[in-house]
Amino acid sequence: MTAGTRTKPVWTRKHLLAIAELSREEIVHVLDTAVGFQEVSTRSVKKVPALRGRVVVLMFFEESTRTRMSFELAAQRLSADTVDFVEKMSSTSKGETLLDTARNIEAMGVDIMVLRHPAAGAAQHLAEHVSCCVVNAGDGQHAHPTQALLDLFTIRERKGRVEGLNVAIVGDVAHSRVARSDLRGLQTLGAKVTLVGPPTLAPKSFETMGVRVTSDFERILPEMDVINMLRIQKERMTASGFPSVREYIRLFGMNSDRLKHCKPDVLIMHPGPVNRGIELAADVADGPHSSILRQVTNGLAVRMAVLFLCQQAAAVE
Ligand code: CP
Numbered sequence: 611m612t613a614g615t616r617t618k619p620v621w622t623r624k625h626l627l628a629i630a631e632l633s634r635e636e637i638v639h640v641l642d643t644a645v646g647f648q649e650v651s652t653r654s655v656k657k658v659p660a661l662r663g664r665v666v667v668l669m670f671f672e673e674s675t676r677t678r679m680s681f682e683l684a685a686q687r688l689s690a691d692t693v694d695f696v697e698k699m700s701s702t703s704k705g706e707t708l709l710d711t712a713r714n715i716e717a718m719g720v721d722i723m724v725l726r727h728p729a730a731g732a733a734q735h736l737a738e739h740v741s742c743c744v745v746n747a748g749d750g751q752h753a754h755p756t757q758a759l760l761d762l763f764t765i766r767e768r769k770g771r772v773e774g775l776n777v778a779i780v781g782d783v784a785h786s787r788v789a790r791s792d793l794r795g796l797q798t799l800g801a802k803v804t805l806v807g808p809p810t811l812a813p814k815s816f817e818t819m820g821v822r823v824t825s826d827f828e829r830i831l832p833e834m835d836v837i838n839m840l841r842i843q844k845e846r847m848t849a850s851g852f853p854s855v856r857e858y859i860r861l862f863g864m865n866s867d868r869l870k871h872c873k874p875d876v877l878i879m880h881p882g883p884v885n886r887g888i889e890l891a892a893d894v895a896d897g898p899h900s901s902i903l904r905q906v907t908n909g910l911a912v913r914m915a916v917l918f919l920c921q922q923a924a925a926v927e
Contacts, residue, residue, distance in 0.1 A: 624924035625737040625744045626916050628753040630794045637798055641763050643915035644908070650687050651910055660918050661688035664721040669695040669712070670747070671702075671727045676882050676906055677747045677756070681724045684913035693720070708732065709739055716740050721924070722917060725749070743920040751787050756916055757881050758791035760909040762799060764901050765836055767908065768877050773800035776833050780806040780862055781840035781889060784813060788881045789840055793821060804830055807862060808853055827862055831871040838879040839864050839889040855888060865891035869899065877901055 620639040629637070650658050666685035670678050685692045695715065697703075702711055712723060722743040725733050730750035737744040748754040765772050777796050783789040783805050793816075796803050803821040805812045816823050824830060831837075842858070852858070864878060878890070878899045886892050895902060 619923075619926075621919045622923050624920050624927065625733075625746075626755050626920055627733050627737060627744070627746045628794075629755040629758045629791045629798070630753070632755075632795075632798065634798050634800075637759065637762065637795060640759055640912065640915050640919065641766060643919060644759075644763055644911040647687075647914040647918070648908075648911040650914070651907075656687050657689055658687065659689045661685065661690035661721075661921055664688075664690040664921060665693065665719060666690045666722045666724060666917065667693045667695055667715055667720045668747075669715070669723055669725045669727075671697050671708075671725075671732075672748070674726055674747070676909065677726065677754075680906070680909045681745075681747060681756075681913050681917075684910050684917055685722075687910070688914055688917060690721070690917070708736065712736050712740055716742055721921060743924050745916060745920060748787055751785055752790065754787040754791045754881075756909065756913055757788050758795040759916070760905055760912040761788075761792050761838065761879060761881070762795050763908045763912050764879065764905045765801075765877065768901060768904075769835060772796065775801045775835040776804065777801045777836040777838065778804045778806050778830055778834045779838045779840065780827065780864070782811045782843050783807055783816065783840065784811050785843045786840050792838060793819065797821075801836075804834070806830060808858075810852065825861070828868070828871065831868060832873065834872060834876060836877045836879060837864065837872070838881075841881065841883060842885055842888055859888055863887075863889060863891065864894050866893055866897075869894060869897075872899075879905060882906065 620635055650656055682692050720742050724745045724747050725736055726747040727749050730752035732749045733744055733746035746753055746755055779789050793803050805816050805821055805823045806827050808825055812823055814823050876899055880902050884890055884895055
């Protein structure tokens with residue numbers, strides 16, 4: 611670098627809307643930033659002043675345990691003030707639109723809006739109409755970028771790399787924002803992705819995205835380094851597209867018998883919430899191959915990184 615010149619920062623986005631828009635370099639930068647934040651959660655005083663004086667509002671229009679609490683704790687560990695928007699107690703029930711609600715909240719001096727919404731594109735819509743940062747915490751069947759980032763973080767942590775790994779995503783791909791986001795993130799980092807499920811839930815049309823699609827779970831087990839079991843989304847599917855639960859468990863459930871056909875160091879993932887006994891047998895969910903709780907722990911550091919980087923980008927705008 612010549613004296614006086616400055617390198618362009620890797621992260622210049624004040625919004626995080628979908629992982630599909632991130633380059634390899636940007637994803638790696640978030641993961642590396644999260645490594646730095648991991649240590650904060652191990653301190654007796656779990657706080658750094660990175661977002662002191664900033665306000666983060668959590669706007670969740672759908673149920674959530676992991677993502678909501680993780681964003682709230684992430685913001686608090688960065689010393690931000692947090693405000694919980696509770697839909698049922700808000701004026702949306704009186705007919706106020708999402709945009710009017712957001713603009714009114716922004717008028718109170720909010721820096722970052724974290725939005726979960728049942729409509730695909732809701733976070734993008736918000737980002738186009740407010741001037742604060744917008745972070746997508748899951749929009750309909752479209753995207754869940756921080757889940758994908760924490761999944762990539764966990765794979766990299768456990769396997770030492772993402773590039774070149776064989777990763778299966780199993781189950782209800784069609785209705786899953788996690789599947790869409792994980793698939794794009796894994797491809798960007800150079801993993802080989804196989805989608806597994808009945809044709810109604812893992813349609814062949816996904817092959818146009820450069821992935822293998824199969825309904826033969828048994829056959830692909832020995833090849834896989836990582837198997838990510840998706841939640842069956844009863845709330846998003848019509849009964850006609852779903853085999854019986856018993857049939858689903860028989861063909862696509864992960865259990866200790868199937869585990870015997872996997873690589874000895876296979877990593878079993880699940881974004882949560884788990885339908886125990888359906889996607890995963892309890893002994894696998896709680897067993898040594900499972901990274902379910904580690905994913906949740908890592909989510910906190912990843913979300914600290916996302917909030918920090920977006921706010922930093924907004925500050926230099
Ligand atoms: N994985 C995930 O998004 O979980 P929640 O719905 O509990 O946030």
